[in-house]
Amino acid sequence: MSSPSVAIAVDPVALVTTECIAVTSAMRKHARWAHSSVAAILGASSTTATTTTATTAIATGTGTGTGSASREPRSRVSKADEDYSLANRWGLRGKKGKSMQDNPLISAFTRLRSDLKGCRDIHSFDTPALLHPFLQVIRSSSTSAAITSLALVAITKFFAYNIISCDSPRLARAMQLLSAAITHCRFEASDSAADEIVLLRILNLMEGMLSRPEGNLLGDESVCEMMETGLSMCCQGRLSEVLRRSAEMAMVNMCQVIFVRLAHLDTDQLSTVAVDKTTPLKSEGFKMDPSVDGDTVTSQHPSALGEDTTEKDHGSSERSSAETPLSDRHSTTPATPTTTTTIAVVAPPDPADDDELEDVQPYSLASIRELFRVLIDLLDPHNPQHTDTMRVMALRIIDVALEVAGPAIARHPTLAALAEDDLCRHLFQLVRSENMAILSGSLRVAGTLLLTARSVLKLQQELYLSYLVACLHPRVDIPREPGIDPALYEGVPQAPKLVKPAPSASQSNSGRNTPVPVKDRQKLGLEGGARRPEAREAMVESLGLLARIPSFMVELFVNYDCDADRADLCEDLVGLLSRNAFPDSATWSTTNVPPLCLDALLSYVQFIYDRLEDEPRTEGFPDLAQLHAQRRTKKIIIQGAQKFNENPKAGIAYLAAQGIIADPNDPVLVARFLKGTTRLSKRVLGDYLTKRANGALLNAFIDLFDFSGQTVVEALRDMLGAFRLPGEAPLIERIVTTFSEKFLEKAHPPGVADRDALFVLTYATIMLNTDAHNPNIKEQNRMAYTDFARNLRGVNAGSDFATEFLQEIYDSIKQNEIILPDEHENKHAFDYAWKELLIKASSTGPLVVGDTNVFDAEMFEATWRPVVATLAYVFMSASDDAVYSRVVMGFDQCAQIAARYGLTDAFDRILFCLASISTLAADPPPSTALNTEVQAGQKSVMVSELAVKFGRDFRAQLATVVLFRVLAGNESVVRQSWPSIIRILHNFFVNSLIAPFDSTLNGALDLPPIPLQPPSQVVDRDVRHTDTGLLSAFTSYLSSYAADEPPEPSDEELDNTLCTVDCVTACSIDVILENLKSLPLSSIKSLVDILLAQLPEESTPAVIVVKTERPTGSPRPSNGKINSHRPTYDPGMLYILELATILTLRDRETLEALGESLLTSLQTLVRGARSLHSLSVSRLLSYLLNLLRLSYDLPFMRVPVILHTISSLDQDTLDSAAVPIVAGLTRCIKAATPLGNEITVSPDLWSILQRLHRHADAAPLVFELLQGIVNSTPPIVTGDNYESAVGLASDFMSAGSVGAVEQRQRDAHDRRRGKNAQPSENPIVTRGVEAISVIQVLSRRVPVLIKQSHLEETEAWAAYWSPIFQSLTTQCINPCREIRHSAVSMLQRSLLSVELLSSDEREWTAIFDEVLFPLILRLLKPEVFHSDPAGMGQTRVEVAILLCKIFLRYLDQLPNRDGMLPLWLKILDILDRMMNSGQGDSLEEAILESLKNILLVMADGGYLVDPTKDPAKETVWVETRKRLDRFLPRLFDEVFPPAPPAPEPAQQSPEENISEKIPEEVPEEVPEVPEENRRSESPEA
Secondary structure: OOOOOOOOOOOHHHHHHHHHHOOOOOOHHHHHHOOOOOOHHHHOOOOOOOHHHHHHHHHHHHOOOOOOOOOOOOOOOHHHHHHHHHHHHHOOOHHHOOOOOOHHHHHHHHHHHHOOOOOOOOHHOOOHHHHHHHHHHOOOOOHHHHHHHHHHHHHHHHHHHOOOOOOOOHHHHHHHHHHHHHHHEEEEEEEEHHHHHHHHHHHHHHHHHHHHHHHHHOOOHHHHHHHHHHHHHHHOOOOOOHHHHHHHHHHHHHHHHHHHHHHOOOOOHHHHHHOOOOOOOOOOHHHHOOOOOOOOOOOOOOOOOOEEEEEEEOOHHHHOEEEOOOOOOOOOOOOOOEEEEEEOOOOOOOOHHHOOOOOEEEEEEHHHHHHHHHHHHHOOOOOOOOOOOOHHHHHEEEEEEEEHHHHHHOOHHHHHHHEEEEEHHHHHHHHOOOOOHHHHHHHEEEEEEEEHHHHOOOHHHHHHHHOOOHHHHHOOOOOOOOOOOOOHHHOOOOOOOOOOOOOOHHHHHHOOOOOHHHHHHHHHOOOOOOOOOOHHHHHHHHHHHOOOOOOOHHHHHHHHHHHOOOOOOOHHHHHHHHHHHHHHHHOOOOOHHHHHHHHHHHHHHHHHHHHHOOOOOOOOOOOOHHHHHHHHHHHHHHHHHHHHHHHHHHHHHHHHOOOOOOOOOOHHHHHHHHHOOOOOOHHHHHHHHHOOOHOOOOOOHHOOOOOOOOOOHHHHHHHHHOOOOOOOOHHHHHHHHHHHHHHHHHHHOOOOOOHHHHHHHHHHHHEEEEEEOOOOOOHHHHOHHHHHHOOOOEEEEEEEOOHHHHHHHHHHHOOOOOOOOOOOOHHHHHHHHHHHHHHHHHHOOOOOOOOOOOHHHHHHHHHHHHHHHHHHHHHHHHHHHHHHHHHHHHHHHHHHHHOOOOOOHHHHHHHHHHHHHHHHOOOOOOOOOOOEEEEEEEEEEEHHHHHHHHHHHHHHHHHHHHHHHHHOOOOHOOOOOOOHHHHHHHHHHHHOOOOOOOOOOOOOOOOOOOOOOOOOOEHHHHHHHHHHOOHHHHHHHHHHHHHOOOOOHHHHHHHHHHHHHHHHHHHHHHHHHHOOOOOOOHHHHHHHHHHHHHOOOOOEEEEOOOOOOOOOOOOOOOOOOOOOOOOOOOOOHHHHHHHHHHOOOHHHHHHHHHHHHHHHHHHHHHHHHHHHHHHHHHHHHHHHHHHHHHHHOOOOOHHHHHHHHOOOOHHHHHHHHHHHHHHHHHHHHOOOOHHHHHHHOOOOHHHHHHHOOOOOOHHHHHHHHHHHHHHHHOOHHHHOHHHHHHHHHHHHHHHHHHHHHHHHHHHHHHHHHOOOOOOOOHHHHHHHHHHHHHHHHHHHHHHHHHHHOOOOOOHHHHHHHHHHHHHHHOOOOOOOHHHHHHOOOOOHHHHHHHHOOOOOOHHHHHHHHHHHHHHHHHHHOOHHHHHHHHHHHHHHHHHHHHHHHHHHHHHHHHHHHHHHHHHHHHEEEHHHHHOOOOOOOHHHHHHHHHHHHHHHHHHHHOOOOOOOOOOHHHHHHHHHHHHHHOOOOHHHHOOOOOOOOOOOOOOOOHHHHHHHHHHHHHHOOOOOOHHHHHHHOOOOO
């Protein structure tokens, strides 16, 4: 019937006629109507013409008005009809010889057929007239089930074929008549099958009527009667199961239509209908009362909607026992209802009758509320007339009603009142049923109710969810499974917060306690407890339904978790889902529970994730800051309540300290808190209030109750609901005394004389409550009313209380126990708790409903721990790809949520879990000793233990990819999980799975990539033999074993490695490393601190070694080998340290914050350099010097300390890191002038450079650095580093002596080929030669340095010139000819330079005594000569000439002529020794010519004068001649030819006396060499 109208091919009028004939034909075959007249068959009416005419006029719609003469009388039964009825009833013949008339049922069909003959359009035919004969058949008790069924089928067709439509005349009246007929249907019973067919057709017709648009015309009473009829069919146990199920299905559909209408009713109209929730609607005229246990389903009173039949009372004995009524109304009295027999009439309803009927409005709120009330009433678990089958049926119907109209129900006060009170009260008791049908239905309805109408069910929702959580949360620990880190379990709660601990033994043994079996307590729902597995699964499904509401968890968090008086439902629910998602929960529930909980949990995460990009919606929601403050307050109150329950004084002190109680000394403030907080133990509170010292507090506490308008019992109930009455009589007396005072003051109870009377009455009432409800007292011993009254005799100021007054108190206590908190768990307790809930609900604010992301951060912060723990555990234990996919998505979403809201703890935990699952963060890491490099063409791959194991573990690969996907872009959120990530990167790097840092990362360090440890073997797959059989593999294995090498990797191991490589590639680690450089400072600091913490600890004490300014010692050869027992190389440590260095050096701000930490770590490692590999030391020093370069001006940097640390290294270590050290120092010196100046004045720098100047690789860098220092502009060579620079240059020149051997070989080669000598190409020699240029540059700085030093001339000369000359004289005997000649030339230029001009005789004396004389003496040594026999002679010549030139300069600059003679004599002696050294003609010729020049100059200068001309110069003349004659006897006479001999004087002159003494004054520094000794200095010697 609910389907659209069907187009028909026949004429509608003909169809109606056919249906009339079908019904009458069936009636004629019935024994009762076997003798119907011919007129009935022919279709002609037997009534008078006037009646026919009137009826026809009605049918065609052309009748006259009320004053028409042709109109039928108002009486529905004409006299003729009465005659027909009478004749038919008694079987008599008609009057005047006519045949017996037809029964009015048949006559009505005859009349309709007659009226239809003139009808052209069925839609213009009067609808009540059309239905009239069929409705008479339906309501007639004399028809059979088959006839009634035909009438119902006909009417059904009329609707289906659109014969009756919204355009039909008087449709509203027809619908009401039809409703009244089918709900009051009667027929003769035949057999149960036929009877139930009639009922099925009635159901079908009712459903169709309501489902079609025409159903909107039905009134409230019609709807109520139809629903009552349908419910009666559903509830009648005597009907077949099929019929009852069909009735239920029809009721579901009809209720769906009815409640959908509620959603479309005007809200203003609803508000005007009934506003007061407590006032029932005015629906007494159509109150529904379905029959649930009778044997009839028909109504026993006529419909008030109007009838088309007449009724005549009959005795009950006249009723056929075969009649089967459709519906039956029950009376509350035991009297038997009166049975009425319906008398049919021929004429249809007159339109004029409609005017006398009250206009019936379309059904609205009244019938909907009545239907809702009746359905809820069927759920009452304490009504014995209602079976579980009825409750299940009602639950199904209510569920549909809520599905289509739940929000509308919540909007209307009267319907909402039913849902809040009766519906929820019944549901929350049914949900504790052990009947699975009842449980499933009640869970479904409760879920739908909260789904659609939770906005008005704040406290009801809390009660419902609290019960489910208490029932479902397991009380056992999570089992520890092998292979799963127990740390992954952290965060899953063992018990929900809302579950209160069990009462103490003393409390449970209280005398006033009413013990209830555990099972009964669980049923009542005041605690959780064990439920059957199927029940648990159903509960989980119900929770899952709610959890899939996108805004549900947010609403729970805002409304409950942020409310100090409410439970933490959001946290508890998430914890419950997390705990039950563990596989072990299937052991006490079903295997479906874990995936159901996991799905709900992931949905919760999904909803938060989906809201990340939403615009924040704050309208209609509380302020976030306010909620945050409320949560903080709630935590304090919970903590304070716990303290109070342990020690009340300590709890109050804590609450006062936290600002919850403003003044702990104010009893009113304390009492207000104690009364308003539900988290306190009622027992502890009662004991605390009754202490003698707390009298003021007890007085203030009871004063908070509003006793006005209450009776003594009501007031006592309120007070004793707030705390548990103590057991001691003095304490009870104290409470009763205070109560009596306050109650008398506020309530002014009539009939109570004074406070003493009230005290005794109250005490007696408490005793009566205990006596009446203590199960330990036998029934015959309980107090009767007379006993109660006797106890109170004469206490009311000497008189008795009124009997009615005491009787009321007694009855109230007997019927309803005063519930003492924490003591009762029975039906009374539930009723009491429900009453308290409703009272609180009236004062509780509305439930905040809506989908917003404003609170997601706070909510996720409170709930992420169990979520992450569950995901990790499921990830570790799952084996299904679908589960992997969901969990991976869950991890990713959780991480994105944590990153977006800055929840670092959550993000760190997610990364920790993923790292643990990846197996890559294991400590210690897998060994790399057997790493094997496999090459194939231009590609290679490193097969390692880690790569093989990781490649086999799909779970670990998936976790790793998720880890780095989550990390990418969110690096700034990470705090504590960096160690795991660092270990993973470390393991990847040492196994060649990721590349070293490239120039984009470590460009500031200017270092090559970190070298890896070489593989144990390299396998080239391109040159493998084609024989890959078992024998070949076995042979390869044996050969590897014999060679003590690891076996070649198998194809499987190689495939696993390639899987690992692909996985690592998918991680995009290079992107993450690049992102690290852009992290905020706080994140960088956290990361660098963790990186540095991963480094090995210091094993060498920090001791500063004091070294000499220029350390000496045996230099190591440049190709010397390092100790073979050095520690193994650890590239992983360098990877971590380099990453820390890169991050620290990224910018100035980071350097200031982290530079000191990095410096400390680097210095620690450098001090322990002996325990590190040389490669590690090299890079450590590079990092240290880069740090020095970039942070030299920061407070923590001490340049001398850094340099001293490096110079303190032993020679082996220093040589191993020579190149990085020099390169780093060079960059530091070039970086900034202040740093360069500070470094170059440090003796440690020059110590380092001096120790490395012979290093094969570092020497060029050292020399380049030296040149840079010397040639720098502005100059950085100062008095502090001048001598060190000269000494280093001299060291380079000395190092060039290695060219002597090469020179000899080249000389011999050139002599054989007759070629001239070529310069050496040895870089060491080249540096030695260039070092002389360095000396030259330094010599140019000497005058400036002397001027800056402010030293005396002698001291300045010794400080600045002496090092130059000492260096050059040392190199003048260098075995390398090129260096030696260059040094001599440089020495000559220096000695003859203008800068050296001085008038100080001491300086000139030093030039000869400290420079030239020692040089010549060393040149005369045989070993020196033999170092370069071919070239040393030339050096002697050059030095001899230099000596003479310097002496000539000396003569030119001589300030004191008297001091010349000793020096001149020394020179002559030196030249004498050189002439006798056996050098050859070249030396003799050079000395001869030089001496000639000197003699001539001396003669011209007046130094050498013939004594005959100047006797004062005789000594010089004589001594010169004497010395020359020893080795050049003819030279003096040649230069100074002798004069003619003069006569000898008579006596000796004074000058002669002096000349004889002069030889004695010749200094002994250059003693005269005997002849034999002179010969020994010759080369031939």
